[in-house]
Amino acid sequence: MSLNDTFTSETELHGVSDPIIEIRDAEVVFEMDRGVSRVLDNVNLTVERGEILGIVGESGSGKSMLASAILDAVVDPGILSGSITYYPENGDPIDVLSLSDEELRKLRWESISMVFQGAMTSFNPTMSIRGHFEETLDAHDFDIEEGMERGHQILSDLYLESERVMDSYPHELSGGMRQRALIALSVLLEPDVLVMDEPTAALDLLMQRSILALLESLKEKYDLTMVFITHDLPLVAELSDRLAVMYAFELIEQGPTNEILQNAGHPYTRSLLNATPNLDAPLSEMRPIEGSAPDPVNVPKGCSYHPRCSVANNRCVEADPEYQQITEEHVAACFHCDDAVEAIPLTHDQAVVQEDEP
Amino acid sequence: MNWHLKRAGQALFTLWAVVTLSFVMVRMLPWSAEDIVVAELIQQNPNLAQNRDMLRRQVQDMLMIDPDASITEAYVQYMMSVMQGDLGTTYGVRSGEEVSAIIAGALPWTIWVMSLATFGMFALALALGAIMAYREQSAFDYSNSAVAIVAASIPYYVAAVVFIKYIGFSDFLFLEMIPARNRLPDGVAVGLTFEFVSGAFRHALLPALSFIVTGYGLTALAMRGNSIQTLGEDYVRVARLRGLPDRRIALRYVGRNAVLPLYTWLIISIGTMFGGAVILEQLFNYHGVGYWMLEAIEANDMPLMMGTFIVLTAAMVVAIWFGDLTYGKLDPRIKSGDEGEAY
Numbered sequence: 001m002s003l004n005d006t007f008t009s010e011t012e013l014h015g016v017s018d019p020i021i022e023i024r025d026a027e028v029v030f031e032m033d034r035g036v037s038r039v040l041d042n043v044n045l046t047v048e049r050g051e052i053l054g055i056v057g058e059s060g061s062g063k064s065m066l067a068s069a070i071l072d073a074v075v076d077p078g079i080l081s082g083s084i085t086y087y088p089e090n091g092d093p094i095d096v097l098s099l100s101d102e103e104l105r106k107l108r109w110e111s112i113s114m115v116f117q118g119a120m121t122s123f124n125p126t127m128s129i130r131g132h133f134e135e136t137l138d139a140h141d142f143d144i145e146e147g148m149e150r151g152h153q154i155l156s157d158l159y160l161e162s163e164r165v166m167d168s169y170p171h172e173l174s175g176g177m178r179q180r181a182l183i184a185l186s187v188l189l190e191p192d193v194l195v196m197d198e199p200t201a202a203l204d205l206l207m208q209r210s211i212l213a214l215l216e217s218l219k220e221k222y223d224l225t226m227v228f229i230t231h232d233l234p235l236v237a238e239l240s241d242r243l244a245v246m247y248a249f250e251l252i253e254q255g256p257t258n259e260i261l262q263n264a265g266h267p268y269t270r271s272l273l274n275a276t277p278n279l280d281a282p283l284s285e286m287r288p289i290e291g292s293a294p295d296p297v298n299v300p301k302g303c304s305y306h307p308r309c310s311v312a313n314n315r316c317v318e319a320d321p322e323y324q325q326i327t328e329e330h331v332a333a334c335f336h337c338d339d340a341v342e343a344i345p346l347t348h349d350q351a352v353v354q355e356d357e358p
Numbered sequence: 359m360n361w362h363l364k365r366a367g368q369a370l371f372t373l374w375a376v377v378t379l380s381f382v383m384v385r386m387l388p389w390s391a392e393d394i395v396v397a398e399l400i401q402q403n404p405n406l407a408q409n410r411d412m413l414r415r416q417v418q419d420m421l422m423i424d425p426d427a428s429i430t431e432a433y434v435q436y437m438m439s440v441m442q443g444d445l446g447t448t449y450g451v452r453s454g455e456e457v458s459a460i461i462a463g464a465l466p467w468t469i470w471v472m473s474l475a476t477f478g479m480f481a482l483a484l485a486l487g488a489i490m491a492y493r494e495q496s497a498f499d500y501s502n503s504a505v506a507i508v509a510a511s512i513p514y515y516v517a518a519v520v521f522i523k524y525i526g527f528s529d530f531l532f533l534e535m536i537p538a539r540n541r542l543p544d545g546v547a548v549g550l551t552f553e554f555v556s557g558a559f560r561h562a563l564l565p566a567l568s569f570i571v572t573g574y575g576l577t578a579l580a581m582r583g584n585s586i587q588t589l590g591e592d593y594v595r596v597a598r599l600r601g602l603p604d605r606r607i608a609l610r611y612v613g614r615n616a617v618l619p620l621y622t623w624l625i626i627s628i629g630t631m632f633g634g635a636v637i638l639e640q641l642f643n644y645h646g647v648g649y650w651m652l653e654a655i656e657a658n659d660m661p662l663m664m665g666t667f668i669v670l671t672a673a674m675v676v677a678i679w680f681g682d683l684t685y686g687k688l689d690p691r692i693k694s695g696d697e698g699e700a701y
């Protein structure tokens with residue numbers, strides 16, 4: 001049973017008119033001794049050219065797997081199925097999963113680039129930053145001199161002393177500098193899409209903010225489409241145009257950031273908003289979500305959120321909800337969106353909305 | 359720079375301690391080294407018994423210790439002559455020859471065998487360990503792990519005896535090319551000739567192999583473990599995504615970072631090998647420093663004993679010092695001194 005049938009017209013459903021990446025029925029399974037572990041379940045997602053798309057989920061919700069899937073970089077022995085299509089600015093759409101190794105090697109970093117979780121350890125400790133830049137250019141047959149000039153420029157754009165950073169070894173840079181150097185390295189080959197998985201996780205709050213600001217200007221200057229994956233909803237809400245929420249290896253809600261913040265349809269999203277620490281929300285109103293994220297081998301039947309959901313009824317146990325249209329561009333996978341809005345009032349929607357509007 | 363000075367100071371201190379120790383040892387022996395020398399000299403030349411002055415000079419010449427001087431004076435004299443490269447004169451083995459001359463003729467050979475053993479062992483261990491890691495849990499991995507463990511549990515001298523018996527004296531095919539005794543084939547002179555180079559290599563082969571075969575196992579397993587760990591590092595994954603060629607990732611990313619912890623091991627193993635040279639050179643009748651040390655002990659030849667002891671230890675100290683100096687080049691995180699400061 002595929003959700004695909006319901007997507008008769010993509011544009012109508014998600015309000016995406018010029019897609020750059022289209023993910024259809026993406027599924028990742030690991031065969032394990034205790035059963036099949038499905039760590040990405042029927043994910044459908046379209047990334048619009050030039051947007052910043054935020055993907056939010058708890059740890060263990062499969063969001064890193066989604067990031068790997070976009071680059072067809074799921075680690076062995078995981079098996080990725082479904083389809084992932086990349087639409088270059090000019091030229092024919094590319095079916096990512098059917099590329100040869102060499103074509104895939106070219107696609108990665110040249111067209112779709114990535115900043116992984118664990119940026120602190122993404123550099124070879126025995127090589128200078130310059131070495132990383134040069135070998136990347138070299139591996140992709142780029143002109144080294146020209147490329148290094150661009151590298152310096154990007155580093156300066158990120159407020160780094162480019163000469164000094166280039167000459168440094170990774171351990172000589174602070175966390176924030178290393179993170180920015182990694183971002184610079186990821187856009188060195190002028191990709192169209194930058195996928196970032198928790199790019200600010202290991203940084204302090206101040207540094208997170210400044211990196212967000214830098215990312216926004218980088219996006220403008222280099223004409224990037226960004227997919228920003230994080231557990232930190234308020235953080236990504238500030239940056240993103242649209243949000244997609246992940247729960248139990250599925251995308252359970254998608255829509256424009258404002259819509260989701262003010263009018264989330266899925267009980268999980270609403271609880272997540274309420275559970276999120278926010279400076280403007282009184283601490284007494286913060287409510288953690290009871291229960292824990294499901295085990296990938298043993299996802300609950302019906303709606304996978306039902307054991308934790310406060311508005312669940314029998315129907316939720318029996319059937320898996322498909323996307324319900326909330327507005328033109330906003331969908332949520334829940335039978336009882338309307339009930340949820342009433343049952344789970346948002347405690348701080350005002351505050352987040354204010355932050356979101358510059 | 360500071361650090362270099364400090365490290366050089368440490369090396370010098372160790373050398374001084376070793377030389378002093380050898381002096382103390384001679385003094386502390388239950389029998390008097392001087393008595394032995396005196397007895398031996400008188401035996402060779404009874405006239406000396408009457409000529410006390412002459413006797414004293416000869417004793418001093420051999421032991422670098424004036425028997426009539428106070429201990430401090432003797433120590434100073436001894437240190438002075440050692441610093442000038444004078445290690446005394448033998449009286450047991452090759453009586454009357456300068457110890458420094460014997461050692462000078464032997465040391466290059468020991469170093470040659472040891473280098474061959476060390477580099478051979480590490481080349482084999484690193485390559486094997488890395489391949490095992492890349493093919494983790496394959497038949498290649500399992501069988502080599504097993505062989506490595508068995509090989510590592512064999513003492514090198516047992517391997518040496520087996521090699522001598524089954525290769526050294528075998529006429530089977532090319533095996534007759536590999537001799538079990540001496541440093542060079544008979545009648546080959548030192549020089550840059552094919553006979554000399556190939557001869558030196560063939561004669562060093564079995565002693566070196568004894569070390570290699572019994573020593574590579576643990577290093578290979580360590581390399582395997584390090585490589586597996588490194589393969590799981592984020593930077594290796596990112597390097598793959600960046601589309602770097604596999605060869606570069608294997609050498610510059612996995613290899614380089616997996617080898618680092620082994621470098622210290624390499625340096626330490628040089629030390630153990632020099633120690634092993636004493637027995638091994640005896641087994642192969644290979645006239646290196648270790649060979650002369652054992653000969654000296656058997657013949658109760660005090661100056662030669664001290665000389666070989668000092669030189670072997672000094673060689674180790676220098677090797678370890680060199681290793682320390684170069685480690686910073688391999689691993690930028692261990693930059694020497696203040697220039698390594700993070701900003």
Ligand code: SF4
Binds near residue numbers: 268311313334337
């Ligand atoms: S479908 Fe039912 S269980 Fe699932 S989120 Fe909606 S109300 Fe809760």
